[in-house]
Amino acid sequence: MQSEALKFETKRKHLQSFIDRFRYKASKAKQAQSRIKMLEKLGDAPTLPKDFSISFDFPSPLPLPPPLLTLSKANAGYGEKVIIRNINLRLDQDDRIAIIGANGNGKSTLAKVLSDNLQLLSGEMDKSNKLKVAYFAQHMIEFLDVEKTPYEILSSLMPKAKETEVRNHLGRFGLQAEKAVTLVKNLSGGEKARLELSIITKDAPHILILDEPTNHLDIDSREALTEALNNYEGAVILITHDLSMIELVSDRLWLVENGSCKEFEGSIDDYKEIILNRNDDEEKKEKVKKEVKIKPKSLPKNTISKVEKEIEELEKLKTMLEEKLSISYNDKIQAEYANTIEKLNELEEKWLTLNGA
Template sequence: MSLLTITDLTLRIAGRTLLDNASLSVDPGRKIGLIGKNGAGKSTLLAAIAGDFAPDGGTITLAARATMGRVKQETPSGSTSILDTVLEGDLERTRLLAEAETATDPARIADVHERLIAIDAYTAPARAGAILSGLGFDQEAQNRAVSDFSGGWRMRVSLATALFLNPDLLLLDEPTNHLDIEATLWLESWLAKFSGAAIIVSHDRSLLDNTVDAIAHLDHQKISVTPGGYDNFVRIRTEQALQQNRAAERIAAQRAHMQSFVDRFRAKATKAKQAQARLKALERLPQIDSVVEDTPTRFSFPEPQPLPPPMLSLNNVSLGYDGRVVLKGLNQRLDMEDRIALLGQNGRGKSTFAKLLAGRLEPMSGTYTHSPKLKIGYFAQHQSDELVLTDTPIDHMSRAMPDALPAAVRAQLARFGLDENRAETKVGELSGGEKARLLLALSTREAPHLLILDEPTNHLDLDARDALIRALSAFEGAVILISHDSHLVESVADRFWLVEDGTIAPFEGDMAEYRAWLLERARKARSEIAERSRAATASTESGSSSAQKRIDRKEQTRALAPLRRKIRDAEAKMAQLTSEKKKIEDKLADPALYQSGDAGELTSLNVHLSALNATLETVEETWLEAQAELEDSMS
């Protein structure tokens, strides 16, 4: 039985038909990558599945009692902590916990506690914390208010909430857009283990190849499904197109041969019957059209003038903001032929380094020298916020190129697929991918020697990403790349610099080795926490200095804080349950209850007591396990 069934679906937006009698079936546990060009209707389809609006035709049916999770477009805000925001995303758990505090009807209280046990409510904080940790929020960050974080980090909170719900069907729309490579790799691993079904809109080839069972392609208002990941989709689609073109050529040759016979012998009495037979055969030949590919997406960068080496160099540079050092001791050099990808978690200084090279940030110390003729093109996704929504791409480019003729302005826009129609469309009406193309056109208008690209592929579809890779391969200048897109990084960069621990150093290896390094680092981090706990205890027992004891105790306290919090939560819950249990036992011990003859109340109290005992037993087991783990860590 299908989890989700879409039958003969028609969707229209602003009078434009996106889907016309399209169908799709999603079985339980199946993961489907949803692809298509920008504007094909992928996000609109997800919104229709989520029930945001009614389709113009056809049906969308979700299996009875199936749950659905989706990353909300509006980001969370307010003073609530990151962890509590994720926990509150489980509306049923939040409602039941509140009701457990206020309910007075014994039968209802029993039902509430039974349901809390069924949905594993008491382990929720640990599960939410693990997801947040994978997405880059450490223990300290999880306890900070949502309002302390930028929009990109808040989108991670929305993603964490959707994953935490562990629904039967998960809808993800470009989930990696606000993730770094580390968090993207974690998400791939999480999705691979996720037991539910998922529909994932993504232009990240690595994510699609590593997580989905099939590709659903939105094209020409229909949905076609191909088994396997994206690479398999490309292979099968290419083979099908070749076969269709060969069949079309064969039928066209037969048609031409028969038509030639008819034209030659139609007027001859001796051949008239054969000619008529050929005409009927012509009518029976199938009509097979050749596959006509859409006009391929093409990007091109202006060719820079050569510069003598070194193009730029840093000598013992430190940089940061408001007196706070982010990176120090930088000694890097760039030449025209360099293609370098910056690796490292978000917040470690990659974008800060990019701003230094782009001239948006001055060094706090050290020297930054470069050729006086150096031209730099700087692309950062946040620059879309600086675009004037009521102006057109032509308006923006004309201001950026005040001395250029109109033809040159249009030519620069055309380099990135902004044709005459889109060049004259207001920015507020452009898609995210079209805005990214405009930013690429603006940042490269002066034929830069160095391209600094900070997450350039957000909102670009797969064809546009491939076009960007081809354009960068042909580009004659240097490239500094920051991207979560592993395919782009592997295709463009020939060297890696790791931004870590306040400095930048070469990383010797490829992306596979970087993934392995990340996994090993995570393993070591877990081992070091355990080792610090053991060392702190041993140090205390051996009579270390009082100062060292304070340091060791502080480290041990930090490492064991989540475990102690779990114990405290369990103790508080046991106290609450014990209090409720005593109240019911007191009622059951009251002779008046039996004298009243109210069998219904007696049954309700016994059911409630049974549920409380079961819940109390579960919480006690949780407390015992956590207490044993704490004791082991301190022994």
């Protein structure tokens, strides 16, 4: 199956990149050794098909001296309400960062600050005057002009570009030929997301900030986006509930929690383990206190064990659908597969919420 071959190659490149960058850095040595073992266990690569048409190709930015951006003693929020306090972060052009933390803690707030869509309440953000930042949020596709074509929209934003240049840029995101001249209202959700990505990257940005970029994409498009992000020569900041993408793309994790944002020293699996341990500790405290007795009928329907069982069942269904698609492509099965992935993401988010993440 093409997605399996692409996923293998993407994972191999990501592991090798991490090893090359952090093998001799003391604070990352343990993680680098772990990835060396993972690389050894990958085995032989599946054969990549020759006609793989679904693709993303982000334009390469001009290099800038490091750091691209720094935040010092910064407070972020809205009006008089501070959401994240005392932010001290640095971003370089080869960084691959995932912002993690529970919903409502300020992940999107931080993304807006970094993309200049929200001003700091206090503190400093230093960056080059030549720095270009691209910001994608899933709601942005709702503001596309549905009565225009991708070519019309992009050419109006690139008035000095030739027709071939506009079409070539759309082609980087799979909007070739007829798709370039199809009214936006007739495009799928995934194609609209591709159009928005083409719009925000028209100036070859140094930083890509992506807030839930996979919600409208099918499985092959998700795999292609993952590969493209690993090949991109700028910095990536990622917010997503797709844990597989976080594992395959990110080298560093920024944890937004309890009104702060700090580097998380560990993997996404380490983070999940902390959440589980935290939940266990809370349960033990409740048992010791015995201050509140909860009647069985008042327990939430979606208990952790039930959600975990649902995730397990969906994982089995996902595997079965992958096997079917590997034999022959079918639109109905592909749609069911994409729906299954979406449900898995929702359940993983629910699992994190139930565990107090």
